[in-house]
Amino acid sequence: MSRLGIIGIGLLFATGIWLVAAPFVTGQQPDGTTWTAATRNDVIAGALLTLLGFAGFFTALAGHIADLYARGAGPSVPQ
Amino acid sequence: MTRYLAGVITATAALGVGTWLLLAPYALDYPSGGTASDVDLWTGAGVCALSLITIVVWVRAWRTRLRDDGLLPERPVPQPGVPEEPPVPAATEPTIEDLHSLLKPLVTALAADQLEYAAQKAGRPTEERR
Structure with missing residues (x-):
């Protein structure tokens, strides 16, 4: 179940990256001109979403791995 | 957590x-x-x-x-193998036949007691008068 949650946070992270790139990919922000309000907003919101996704993804992943350790899975024997 | x-x-x-x-x-x-x-x-x-x-x-x-972890109570899950309890039939109004069948043994027992008492009374009239 929490694996689905981690995937959801990963998708939020990807959406943040899309939002940062969107003004330039869709051509609404021409190169070499001052950023419009829409571009500024998209970049800031996208950066925020990316940061949230990044922090949330790795916090959740760290908790998942900590649970695996706490469950007492023994060290794997190298073959 | x-x-x-x-x-x-x-x-x-x-x-x-x-x-x-x-x-x-x-x-x-x-x-x-x-x-x-x-x-x-x-x-x-x-x-x-x-x-x-x-x-x-x-x-x-x-x-x-x-x-x-036992910190939240278990949610009751209906088990498919266990049959559900049959629904309780709705209470019906008692009829006069129900009342007769209920009172008949009582009346019979009372009549038997009365006969026995009468027989005892007829057999020992002097004791009763004392």
Whole structure:
């Protein structure tokens, strides 16, 4: 179940990256001109979403791995 | 517990960002019908939907974990093998036949007692007079 949650946070992270790139990919922000309000907003919101996704993804992943350790899975024997 | 909390907080904050993206074209007065407006509205809607799903997933996972740890009471699950109790029939109004069948043994017992008493009285008249 929490694996689905981690995937959801990963998708939020990807959406943040899309939002940062969107003004330039869709051509609404021409190169070499001052950023419009829409571009500024998209970049800031996208950066925020990316940061949230990044922090949330790795916090959740760290908790998942900590649970695996706490469950007492023994060290794997190298073959 | 940290990972569940992190998941819920991240998804809730993302829901806030998604809501802002839905409002931004109107709040910042984007040119109507432009690409920027479309991108923000569609992306905002997607972020809101994804955030809500993620919140539900994390909350359910957290509740499951709390149940497994015994911190939340178990939810009663109907078991398919066990037959359900038959429904209790609705109470019907008692009829006169029910009353007769209820009182008949009592009346019979009373009559028998009366006969026995009468027989005893007839057999020992002197004792009764004392």
